[in-house]
Amino acid sequence: MTITYDPKHPMYLDEADTRHELERVYDLCHGCRLCFKFCPSFPTLFSYIDVHDDQDAGKMTPAQQDHVIDECFQCKLCYINCPYTPNQHEWALDFPRLMLRADAMRRENGQMSLRNKLTTAVMGRTDAIGKVATSMGVVTDVVMGAKPGSLIRKVVEKTAGISSVRLLPPFARSRFSTWFKNRPKTTLLNRQAKVAVFPTCLVEYQDPGIGQDLIKVYERNGIECSLAGEAACCGAPFLHSGDVDTFTKIAKKNVKMLADEVRAGNEIVVPQPTCGYVLKKDYVDYVGGADATLVAENTYDAAEYLIRLHKTEGKSLDLNFTGEIPETITYHTPCHLRAQNIGLKSRDLMKLTGAKIKLVQQCSGIDGMWGLRAENAHLSIPIAEKLGQMINDAEGDVVTGDCHLANTAINEQTGKQAFHPLQVVARAYGIQPEEQK
Ligand code: SF4
Ligand code: SF4
Structure with missing residues (x-):
């Protein structure tokens, strides 16, 4: 068994080696349980081990191991939470990176379904899709802008594996x-x-x-x-x-x-x-x-x-805010900003305008494509619903968040448009939004 997160390591894609490493880490997490609340992966993992009298992670089948992997959406919150990561403990545990290794190993060994690969091929080619979508206004509106639950979206789900019930971020008319x-x-x-x-x-x-x-x-x-x-x-x-x-x-x-x-x-x-x-x-x-x-x-x-x-000494931001400043701003902190370990800079920036900030720290369950895949919608939607509830409870005058996909989930759940923090700062300077052609 090799503890490695280096994709260039010769054992990185070896199935037996990766599955032994999964066993080691699953056993450690089962003993620790600190991350039970972040996502479905951990409760699923614990349930598979708890059914055995000796609670031996080695008794999990490959399919059960894979179930845990499939439910990870790479939010990285368990990594931030973990006291046993490579730089701070000999266990050298990096759960999200192990999930990436396991996914890569399964793909390499032909264990990824054709449908899964097709969805990745369709949704992953963001540049190609974006170029076409922004240049074909009406067609784009009909296909990509079709309402969740509509016939067109059901056809897209059947063919490309994109959930028919999730709200998708619309494409702009111009890049x-x-x-x-x-x-x-x-x-x-x-x-x-x-x-x-x-x-x-x-x-x-x-x-x-x-x-x-x-x-x-x-x-x-x-x-x-x-x-x-x-x-x-x-x-x-x-x-x-x-x-x-x-x-x-x-x-x-x-x-x-x-x-x-x-x-x-x-x-x-x-x-x-x-x-x-x-x-x-x-x-x-x-x-x-x-x-x-x-x-x-x-x-x-x-x-x-x-x-x-x-x-920075000798430099400063213009604090002459003469535009619209909301009294209270609800700010959703995206998981991948928390994972950057830089503090809450968007909050600090918006605070400079004089607005009162209400923090909402709850995953949207979208994390790139994961929450938009048809097979994950039933797991992702309850996570987004929780976020929507927290946004509503915060009752800020304006809703903000740095992640455009999480903001789309907020819109889906609350009907409220969430803005990037820099857009709120722009309005506070008196900079008006441009009409999007
Ligand atoms: S990265 Fe996020 S989704 Fe994946 S196992 Fe950790 S907490 Fe769960
Ligand atoms: S990832 Fe770390 S903190 Fe989370 S359950 Fe596993 S060992 Fe515990």
């Missing part, structure tokens, strides 16, 4: 990068820094308004912005589905492009939590080398970057 290239030139009065924005496919194709507000807020604060290469997906959908080869191909291309940006004097800014996590952590594991480390060390979440600048 963020198109807006960025065509906007009037701006002159910075108080130049403080220089960044390259990695827009992520969610901002590029689905909510360009987030990117537009980011650029305007940054430029107001003297931060020169450029686009990081060609707008591209970070590859997370493939990583989280066990398709290590496709992920690594995407990751290598992005690492090269982003490292060049850093060498050109730019820091990298990412407005979506999952993608930021992938650039900071996963590229180091799956690509490795000096360039991946350079990218990781120079990548920031969008709010993290602003707060860091504000705290």
Whole structure:
């Protein structure tokens, strides 16, 4: 049995070795039980071991092991919670990364269903889908914008495995990068820094308004912005589905492009939590080398970057908020921002406007594609319902969250639109949203 989270390790994809490692970790988690509340994986795991008088994790069948893996949606909350992780304990336990290894092993050994692979192939190709969807307005509205439960969505579920009952984030009519290239030139009065924005496919194709507000807020604060290469997906959908080869191909291309940006004097800014996590952590594991480390060390979440600048000697943010400031803001903290271990920078940023912040720390159960897959809807929806209830209970004047997919789940459950924190800051500056063409 090899304890490894390194995808390049010769035993990484070995089935017997991975299953022994699953047995070791399942046994430790069963004894610990600290993570029972985060997701369905842990209760399922405990139930399979508890039925045996001797509570031996070694008695779990491969199918039972796989059931636990299938219910993990990579929120990383168990990793944050765990006192036995590689850098702090000899058990060297990294549950989410073991689930990634197990998924990759199953894919390598032909144990992933065709349907699962098809859904990954359809939903994972975010750039290809995004380019088509943003250029085919009416067709996109009919197919992708069809109401949950409608006949079209049922056909999409049957063919592509995307749940027919979940609300999907709609596509924009025009891409963020198109807006960025065509906007009037701006002159910075108080130049403080220089960044390259990695827009992520969610901002590029689905909510360009987030990117537009980011650029305007940054430029107001003297931060020169450029686009990081060609707008591209970070590859997370493939990583989280066990398709290590496709992920690594995407990751290598992005690492090269982003490292060049850093060498050109730019820091990298990412407005979506999952993608930021992938650039900071996963590229180091799956690509490795000096360039991946350079990218990781120079990548920031969008709010993290602003707060860091504000705290840098001789630099500061413009605190002249003359626009609309809500009295109270409900702020949902996405799991993948918590996993970045950077503190609550979006909360700190919105606090600067003078608004009172009400925190909601509850997973949305979407985590990339997991919650949108038809086979996971019955597990994911109750998690999203809990989040919706907490958002309603908080009763903030405005609802915010950094993750566009979690925000879509909030909209699905409450009917309320949730905004990215930078959009609230933009409104507080008096910057109005642009009409999305
Ligand atoms: S990463 Fe999240 S979903 Fe996966 S096992 Fe840990 S807590 Fe559960
Ligand atoms: S992941 Fe760590 S903290 Fe969570 S149940 Fe397992 S051993 Fe305990």
